[in-house]
Amino acid sequence: MAHIDRDYARSLTLCRGLTLDDILNTLDDDDDETLPNSQEIDIILQPPTNACQDLTDEDSGDEDLMIIGNLPGTQLMAEAELFGITQEDKEEEIGNEIDEDDLPLRSLQVAIKKNYLWEKRDLEPRSFEWPTYIDVKTNFSPTELFFQFFDNNVIDMFVKYSNLYASKKNVLNSTITEAEMKAFFGILILSGYVQLPRRRMFWENSKDTHNEVVSSAMSRDRFEFIMSNLHCCDNSKLSQQDRFAKVRPLFEAINRNFLPRTSCTLS
Numbered sequence: 001m002a003h004i005d006r007d008y009a010r011s012l013t014l015c016r017g018l019t020l021d022d023i024l025n026t027l028d029d030d031d032d033e034t035l036p037n038s039q040e041i042d043i044i045l046q047p048p049t050n051a052c053q054d055l056t057d058e059d060s061g062d063e064d065l066m067i068i069g070n071l072p073g074t075q076l077m078a079e080a081e082l083f084g085i086t087q088e089d090k091e092e093e094i095g096n097e098i099d100e101d102d103l104p105l106r107s108l109q110v111a112i113k114k115n116y117l118w119e120k121r122d123l124e125p126r127s128f129e130w131p132t133y134i135d136v137k138t139n140f141s142p143t144e145l146f147f148q149f150f151d152n153n154v155i156d157m158f159v160k161y162s163n164l165y166a167s168k169k170n171v172l173n174s175t176i177t178e179a180e181m182k183a184f185f186g187i188l189i190l191s192g193y194v195q196l197p198r199r200r201m202f203w204e205n206s207k208d209t210h211n212e213v214v215s216s217a218m219s220r221d222r223f224e225f226i227m228s229n230l231h232c233c234d235n236s237k238l239s240q241q242d243r244f245a246k247v248r249p250l251f252e253a254i255n256r257n258f259l260p261r262t263s264c265t266l267s
Contacts, residue, residue, distance in 0.1 A: 020080040048074035
């Protein structure tokens with residue numbers, strides 16, 4: 001998600017069906033009289049147009065340099081969603097504790113009004129029996145709970161395809177181990193909890209940023225090597241019709257691990 005601070009609209013605005021380039025041009029063309037008295041907007045980015053090609057990995061820039069005005073053409077031509085809310089709307093939402101879906105919407109596209117035919121009758125009661133789970137463990141540690149979903153099969157999948165991708169790039173010292181992959185994910189989780197302006201700062205010698213847990217688990221160069229080669233699929237076997245093909249194996253693996261622990265069924 002790309003975040004932009006700018007004067008925007010009097011009320012919530014939601015726009016779908018436009019490319020990122022369309023949205024940026026619209027924002028550049030609008031003046032303060034058209035879009036007054038707002039605090040911020042968000043732009044939700046969809047996968048780039050060449051999401052199923054190898055070139056998408058080359059489009060990924062340094063996390064310290066990637067800004068909304070410095071994106072590749074494949075990302076600019078991809079669909080994006082524009083979401084904005086004013087300070088007044090925020091205060092009203094907090095005061096009334098209402099969901100975003102209940103807020104008034106104004107779309108840049110033509111709104112289609114739905115007509116509903118209501119029928120006055122008594123609701124029919126439904127009976128449902130929750131399945132009984134045998135030997136359900138409820139006292140998981142945080143690590144054990146994480147590996148209920150990111151089990152060894154998921155870790156092995158990332159190890160296999162990350163090494164495959166690195167080998168195709170003829171990278172030396174490309175063998176990533178299972179232990180390294182687990183340490184890599186651990187650092188990612190910790191970086192979401194202990195937030196710094198740049199992830200590299202965990203390895204700096206400054207007392208206010210250095211993290212001994214991170215630096216002792218993995219070197220900075222090794223972490224960035226895994227980050228640059230992280231894959232959960234074979235790029236040569238991607239479905240061209242699925243723009244989420246590069247993460248589809250992860251979605252399916254997490255769903256498989258989730259379903260045995262719930263009464264839901266996969267449809």
